[in-house]
Amino acid sequence: MNAHKIEIVLTENGQLILENLPFKKGESVEVIILEHRQLSSNFNSYPLAGKVIQYDEPYEPATDIEDWEVLK
Numbered sequence: 001m002n003a004h005k006i007e008i009v010l011t012e013n014g015q016l017i018l019e020n021l022p023f024k025k026g027e028s029v030e031v032i033i034l035e036h037r038q039l040s041s042n043f044n045s046y047p048l049a050g051k052v053i054q055y056d057e058p059y060e061p062a063t064d065i066e067d068w069e070v071l072k
Contacts, residue, residue, distance in 0.1 A: 007036060 004022055011017065016033070023029055065071065 002022075006018070008016065008018070021029075
């Protein structure tokens with residue numbers, strides 16, 4: 001399946017006009033319409049970038065071995 005993405009603004013009366021699509025006349029296509037939401041300018045894709053990360057005892061188990069039900 002080939003996908004083609006375009007961003008378009010609806011006309012005043014809510015019509016959607018698609019032109020110059022890369023498909024041949026008579027081809028069957030599926031149309032999915034999604035609302036385009038703008039991300040706010042203060043959105044950070046990498047919230048931990050530049051933060052100091054420290055792992056205390058990274059190779060130790062997260063819980064005590066006595067708490068493991070599978071060993072009981």
